[in-house]
Amino acid sequence: MDFNDTPEEAEFRQSVRTFLKEELPERFKGVGYPFTGRGDMRSRFEEMKEWREKLAVKGWIAAAWPKEYGGAGLSTMQQFIMNEEMAENRAPQVGGMGVSMIGPTLIIHGDDEQKEEHLARILTGEVQWCQGFSEPGSGSDLASLQTKAVRDGDDYVINGQKIWTSGAQYAHWMFMLARTDSEAPKHKGISYFMLDMKSPGVTVKPLINMAGNAMFNEVFFDNVRVPAKNLVGEENRGWYIGTTTLDFERSSIGSAVGQRLQVENLIRFATEHRNDGQSTLDDNPTLRYELSERLMEALVAKMLSYRVVTMQAKGLVPNYEASMTKLFSSELSQRIARTGVKMAGLYGQLLDDSEWAPKRGRFAASYVQTIASTIAGGTSEVQRGIIATRGLGLPKN
Numbered sequence: 001m002d003f004n005d006t007p008e009e010a011e012f013r014q015s016v017r018t019f020l021k022e023e024l025p026e027r028f029k030g031v032g033y034p035f036t037g038r039g040d041m042r043s044r045f046e047e048m049k050e051w052r053e054k055l056a057v058k059g060w061i062a063a064a065w066p067k068e069y070g071g072a073g074l075s076t077m078q079q080f081i082m083n084e085e086m087a088e089n090r091a092p093q094v095g096g097m098g099v100s101m102i103g104p105t106l107i108i109h110g111d112d113e114q115k116e117e118h119l120a121r122i123l124t125g126e127v128q129w130c131q132g133f134s135e136p137g138s139g140s141d142l143a144s145l146q147t148k149a150v151r152d153g154d155d156y157v158i159n160g161q162k163i164w165t166s167g168a169q170y171a172h173w174m175f176m177l178a179r180t181d182s183e184a185p186k187h188k189g190i191s192y193f194m195l196d197m198k199s200p201g202v203t204v205k206p207l208i209n210m211a212g213n214a215m216f217n218e219v220f221f222d223n224v225r226v227p228a229k230n231l232v233g234e235e236n237r238g239w240y241i242g243t244t245t246l247d248f249e250r251s252s253i254g255s256a257v258g259q260r261l262q263v264e265n266l267i268r269f270a271t272e273h274r275n276d277g278q279s280t281l282d283d284n285p286t287l288r289y290e291l292s293e294r295l296m297e298a299l300v301a302k303m304l305s306y307r308v309v310t311m312q313a314k315g316l317v318p319n320y321e322a323s324m325t326k327l328f329s330s331e332l333s334q335r336i337a338r339t340g341v342k343m344a345g346l347y348g349q350l351l352d353d354s355e356w357a358p359k360r361g362r363f364a365a366s367y368v369q370t371i372a373s374t375i376a377g378g379t380s381e382v383q384r385g386i387i388a389t390r391g392l393g394l395p396k397n
């Protein structure tokens with residue numbers, strides 16, 4: 001990869017920097033949006049309104065979407081630059097699953113009526129979406145899912161259960177996979193639906209995670225009727241529709257930059273925090289080594305991101321390379337959190353409900369919240385399996 005911007009890329013980078021300097025609301029500058037996992041996603045939406053409207057003018061809520069649907073049609077490299085600059089400034093993201101998942105799926109597989117009904121409302125943010133894929137017995141092996149959809153006149157009738165559905169308690173709509181043919185091979189009997197969460201027969205039960213937050217949910221379907229017009233693409237082709245990606249930049253550059261900033265914050269804390277006149281670092285060479293190691297690892301994460309985006313810019317599809325990035329980045333987030341808690345000592349274990357918690361409980365919160373990162377979006381074991389077989393050419397068993 002050429003690490004230098006071309007003249008066009010440099011010009012685009014400058015335009016993003018100018019935009020951020022002039023338009024990013026002051027309260028977010030350098031601090032981002034304080035995510036605690038608590039509180040209502042709808043109140044977050046209200047807080048983001050002004051920022052969302054500014055992004056919308058540029059088509060940057062969904063920068064990868066074609067212009068005709070309200071996006072900016074940015075190239076992969078432009079998206080990479082934009083994501084990098086946004087992360088450097090800790091600019092909050094506003095798109096959610098509507099922009100990254102159901103929107104692209106509708107652009108490619110939806111009919112005109114579906115696009116008309118949903119795309120604009122994803123961009124304005126008035127409709128929030130959740131993803132109903134995982135089930136109690138089907139996560140890594142998603143194609144074994146058992147929730148059934150049976151055609152009945154102009155509707156499908158859905159029965160079954162989803163689990164770990166992030167944000168379902170606030171979402172207005174769900175995009176989901178359900179089995180429409182139990183006789184077919186497992187990947188070939190699944191269909192993709194859009195379901196109005198207010199439909200009779202839908203029950204949402206929040207699950208409390210180890211951080212004490214109701215982030216995800218169980219969702220039950222008891223004879224829920226979904227109009228056939230909400231089937232996306234053809235019946236029984238849902239598995240292939242569910243893997244739609246559009247030309248999204250998928251390097252995770254945002255999290256690599258975020259991790260570097262996080263380590264820099266830890267270093268600042270360790271330097272400024274004094275105990276009997278000594279900084280935490282003065283008498284602690286082990287901590288100094290550990291922080292240096294975290295910083296180097298954050299830079300490695302950035303290099304892995306560069307590798308992925310370089311492939312995408314050349315029209316290649318990252319395969320085990322994307323698994324390497326996901327695995328390294330998610331495990332690094334846990335190592336950074338552990339270093340933070342260790343550095344802050346016993347007080348580092350306090351959450352924000354204690355007045356003694358340093359940095360308003362951020363160390364402990366990050367420690368418990370990052371546990372999920374090696375499970376969500378494909379577990380570390382599954383990523384290692386992909387790297388072993390597709391990357392290293394090792395046998396499957």
Ligand SMILES: Cc1cc2nc3c(=O)[nH]c(=O)nc-3n(C[C@H](O)[C@H](O)[C@H](O)COP(=O)(O)OP(=O)(O)OC[C@H]3O[C@@H](n4cnc5c(N)ncnc54)[C@H](O)[C@@H]3O)c2cc1C
Nearest residue numbers: 131132133134138139140164165166372375376377379381
């Ligand atoms: C924070 C969070 C948010 C989530 N949000 C959503 C959401 O919004 N919508 C949604 O549909 N899902 C969501 N999920 C679910 C997520 O996709 C699944 O948890 C994930 O796919 C793993 O599936 P599972 O939990 O069923 O674990 P399982 O697949 O049952 O895995 C159990 C264990 O077996 C290991 N294992 C499984 N298969 C293999 C294999 N082939 N080789 C080696 N080891 C293996 C796993 O690594 C794991 O350790 C979320 C999960 C988390 C943690």
